[in-house]
Amino acid sequence: MGASEGPDVAAMRAYADELRETFTRLQDEGLELHAKARAVQVTETSRDGLVSVTVGPRGDLIRLDLDPRIYRRPDARALADTIAETAHRAAAAAQERVMEIFEPVIPPDQFKAHLEGDVEAVMARLIDDMGGDR
Structure with a gap:
């Protein structure tokens, strides 16, 4: 992590890396x-x-x-x-x-929220995973 990067940027990078890894596994x-x-x-x-x-x-x-x-x-x-x-x-x-x-590529609670069309739960999970506040 560079000197100018704060914890939010580091968390975002870690989350992006996790998304990239998940996407690769899905592919x-x-x-x-x-x-x-x-x-x-x-x-x-x-x-x-x-x-x-x-x-x-x-x-x-x-x-x-x-x-x-x-x-x-x-x-x-x-x-x-x-x-x-x-x-x-x-x-x-x-x-x-x-x-x-x-389950090996998508957490069950996240997948269930998608299947049920629970947009609020999906967005809350995304915001939480990104370490952000809304």
Whole structure:
């Protein structure tokens, strides 16, 4: 660090170096990680075992299986709620799996904030990492 550089400049340089290193790792590993993430499929079964939902990496529905025993209790609202709850659990598990895949290059909390569109959390993290105040 030069004589004219203060701690803020040193922190900014360290952060820039960290970003450069992360970017390089993303370039090196990105295609493989992306392929792994795109291949994610998660299947969850309802608590009563009558509904099975398979989703892709973004929580998109791939398959829905209903056990014929659902007709023994014809309650459309309960069935819809069971399907929705099971699909939500599957989507959350898929999101966790994708975050695990990218964990070597992107911290999970940062990745989750991006996935959830939490701009405030992303910006707060960026400001914090840069050692700045806002």
